Amino acid sequence: MTFSSPTLARVAKGDLCSGCGLCAAAGGGKVHMAVSRDGFLRPCQTAPLDAAQEDRVAAACPGARLRQPTPAGTTDHPMWGPLLQVRSGHAADPEIRRNASSGGALSALLVHLLECAEVDYVLQTTADTALPYGNRTVASLSRDAVQAAAGSRYAPSAPLAEIDAHLDGQGRFAFVGKPCDVAALRALARIDPRVDAKVPYMLSFFCAGVPSLDGAREVLQALDVDEAELAAFRYRGDGWPGYATARRHDGSTARMSYADSWGGILSRHVQFRCKICPDGTGGAADVVCADAWHCDDKGYPLFEEDDGWSLIVSRTGRGEELVLRAQEAGALTARPTPVDAVAQMQPGQVKRKSLALSRILGAAAMLRPAPRFDGFHLARVACGAGLRANLHSFLGTVRRIVRPKRRPAAAAPRPAVQPVRSSKLEAAE
Numbered sequence: 001m002t003f004s005s006p007t008l009a010r011v012a013k014g015d016l017c018s019g020c021g022l023c024a025a026a027g028g029g030k031v032h033m034a035v036s037r038d039g040f041l042r043p044c045q046t047a048p049l050d051a052a053q054e055d056r057v058a059a060a061c062p063g064a065r066l067r068q069p070t071p072a073g074t075t076d077h078p079m080w081g082p083l084l085q086v087r088s089g090h091a092a093d094p095e096i097r098r099n100a101s102s103g104g105a106l107s108a109l110l111v112h113l114l115e116c117a118e119v120d121y122v123l124q125t126t127a128d129t130a131l132p133y134g135n136r137t138v139a140s141l142s143r144d145a146v147q148a149a150a151g152s153r154y155a156p157s158a159p160l161a162e163i164d165a166h167l168d169g170q171g172r173f174a175f176v177g178k179p180c181d182v183a184a185l186r187a188l189a190r191i192d193p194r195v196d197a198k199v200p201y202m203l204s205f206f207c208a209g210v211p212s213l214d215g216a217r218e219v220l221q222a223l224d225v226d227e228a229e230l231a232a233f234r235y236r237g238d239g240w241p242g243y244a245t246a247r248r249h250d251g252s253t254a255r256m257s258y259a260d261s262w263g264g265i266l267s268r269h270v271q272f273r274c275k276i277c278p279d280g281t282g283g284a285a286d287v288v289c290a291d292a293w294h295c296d297d298k299g300y301p302l303f304e305e306d307d308g309w310s311l312i313v314s315r316t317g318r319g320e321e322l323v324l325r326a327q328e329a330g331a332l333t334a335r336p337t338p339v340d341a342v343a344q345m346q347p348g349q350v351k352r353k354s355l356a357l358s359r360i361l362g363a364a365a366m367l368r369p370a371p372r373f374d375g376f377h378l379a380r381v382a383c384g385a386g387l388r389a390n391l392h393s394f395l396g397t398v399r400r401i402v403r404p405k406r407r408p409a410a411a412a413p414r415p416a417v418q419p420v421r422s423s424k425l426e427a428a429e
Helices: 008-012 021-027 051-060 096-098 107-113 143-147 164-167 179-189 192-199 215-220 259-265 317-328 339-345 345-352 356-365 377-382 387-402
Strands: 032-034 043-045 066-067 075-079 082-084 085-091 121-127 135-140 173-176 203-204 230-234 244-248 253-256 287-289 310-314 332-336 370-374 417-419
Touching: 008 043, 021 032, 021 051, 043 143, 051 107, 051 179, 082 339, 085 096, 085 107, 085 143, 085 339, 096 107, 096 121, 096 143, 107 143, 107 173, 107 203, 107 253, 107 287, 107 310, 107 317, 107 332, 121 143, 121 230, 135 143, 164 173, 164 192, 164 417, 173 345, 179 192, 203 317, 203 332, 230 332, 230 339, 244 259, 287 317, 310 317, 310 339, 317 332, 339 345, 345 356, 345 377, 356 387
Parallel strands: 066 370, 121 173, 173 203, 203 287
Antiparallel strands: 032 043, 032 417, 075 082, 085 310, 085 332, 121 135, 230 244, 244 253, 287 310
């Protein structure tokens, strides 16, 4: 694939694309997103970008640079980023709580924003009706639409690909995306005043990385579900943590535990950009939610089915006010949680950030470009992992670059890129 854009060329050389779609929006129709041979969303450039378009891409692409802001009045925690308040809780509505992946706090906040008319719609990711294990971007206008989109979607998504249409359109909206999506939109806001005018709230969730579509295909294979038979697919939810569930056209279902689906299959398909990312915790969001996992004596999360609990982190004054209003309105049940307890709930994120610097250095040692990461205290948190763990991580990254993982021989051959259905505004009533 040949790029004329210096930014996109550098990102491609380092395998640094997160697939957010920002470049497609900034490229003025000269860039579109497509599914790559290995099942990720990647930009395809069809014409040279002018200077202004190149500047927009360079300023906001999370594959080129990722900045974690520190809003006034917040605590800049080395591990967990800017904080105003940390809580554990869940949606007060039991239906929302059960349907969502981790207690439904994020869904409850979105429903509250819509029902109080603080926003006109929510821009979020949901299952693709044409490819049930894939994703599409929708504008949710109601509680039912938010409910329909709830639940983790462990597959590529590009929620920023059509962001210009929303910034130029009618009404204000809340944006929900992966940490890198939110960071890209926050970076765009620094050069585009439409973002702050149109997007009063940016919300995110803790992210362990984006798996390839091949990961979902492997789950289906393990469930003995033919893709042609597939009517619907959910990765989690309908319980906590919930099951990966495939529903066939005849109404029959097959399911797999979260430990087996994510831990055994999907996590092995995560893209390289995510493996060196220090921002799995949504440092640029107003509010970020996650699983408030119960852990065993060794600190490993217990994935036994239970009523869901959310970790709720307010990062900005606007986000904290939203959480407080949702509690006062009875939409959200939450209690303060000591920040030190977050490491016990999210040990994977501790490891991820602690080893990020060693992985970045491993890529640099192989002369691979790396994003510029600002505000993440990488050297400080790396010390907590110890020399042995950092060395192992460094060498693992070098090996991964020298001997990249090959697709299974049984995988069906696909063209280098496949067109993605248009992600223009799809209103969900």
